Structures are given as structure tokens and as C-alpha cells.
Amino acid sequence: xxxxxxxxxxxxxxxxxxxxxxxxxxxxxxxxxxxxxxxxxxxxxxxxxxxxxxxxxxxxxxxxxxxxxxxxxxxxxxxxxxxxxxxxxxxxxxxxxxxxxxxxxxxxxxxxxxxx
Numbered sequence: 001x002x003x004x005x006x007x008x009x010x011x012x013x014x015x016x017x018x019x020x021x022x023x024x025x026x027x028x029x030x031x032x033x034x035x036x037x038x039x040x041x042x043x044x045x046x047x048x049x050x051x052x053x054x055x056x057x058x059x060x061x062x063x064x065x066x067x068x069x070x071x072x073x074x075x076x077x078x079x080x081x082x083x084x085x086x087x088x089x090x091x092x093x094x095x096x097x098x099x100x101x102x103x104x105x106x107x108x109x110x111x112x113x114x115x116x
Contacts, residue, residue: 016057018076023062025052031064033079045079053092056101063101065091071103 013025022034022041030048034041050072054065061082064072071085071094085103093104 013052014054016055016062018057018060018062021076023055023057023076025055025064027051027053028067031055031074047074047079054094056094056096058096063094063096065094065103067091071101 011027013027015022015024017023020036021044022036024032024034026032028051030046030050031052032043033045033047035044050064050066050069052064053067056063057076060076062074062076064074066072066084067090069084070087071091072081073083073085074080075082085101087103087105089105091103092106095102095104
């Protein structure tokens with residue numbers, strides 16, 4: 001599935017490491033997951049079912065800012081979606097704040113945020 005929505009980011013939008021895995025948000029190009037083996041990184045997954053404009057890690061879960069599709073929560077081990085949160089605006093930024101997940105949009109006209 002190809003996404004053509006306009007994104008505020010080009011190329012790599014964000015990256016986090018969990019154990020031997022590196023998760024890279026690639027904007028409309030989705031999410032790439034690499035596994036580290038010594039001095040090499042092997043691409044083990046390229047998830048393109050949704051865009052990935054930002055990512056945040058907590059307790060073995062990745063929150064992905066997926067634009068118009070809201071927020072997707074993935075398990076870091078299985079890479080399966082655990083939950084999808086729908087927002088009333090395109091989500092371009094996510095942040096864990098204590099026990100809450102904050103979603104934000106980036107726009108030249110306005111800024112919206114929602115606490116989940």
C-alpha cells in the first residue's frame with residue numbers, strides 16, 4: 001500500500017534502539033527495523049502499511065505517529081500492531097510523558113495535541 005499524503009518530514013524522521021533492534025521512522029516510507037549483529041545491521045522488516053513520522057519507545061512497545069491513520073502501537077519483539085489510536089488530526093509527533101502518550105500534529109497554520 002502506497003501513501004501519498006504530504007508529510008512534514010523527508011528521509012529519516014526519527015530512530016530508537018531497543019536491545020539489538022533499531023527502529024527507524026521513514027515518513028511516508030513507513031518503518032524500517034534493523035537487527036544489530038556485531039558491527040553489522042541487518043534489515044529484518046520494512047513495514048509500509050502506514051507512514052511513520054515519529055516514534056517513541058516505552059517498555060517494549062513502539063508508538064508510531066502515523067499521520068492521518070493516528071497512532072499505531074507495535075510490540076518490539078513480534079512487530080505486530082497491538083493497538084491503533086484514531087486522532088481527529090494527522091499525527092506527526094508522539095511523546096511518552098509519564099504514563100501518558102501525547103500526540104501532536106505539525107502544521108504551518110495550527111498546532112493540535114491530544115493526550116491518550
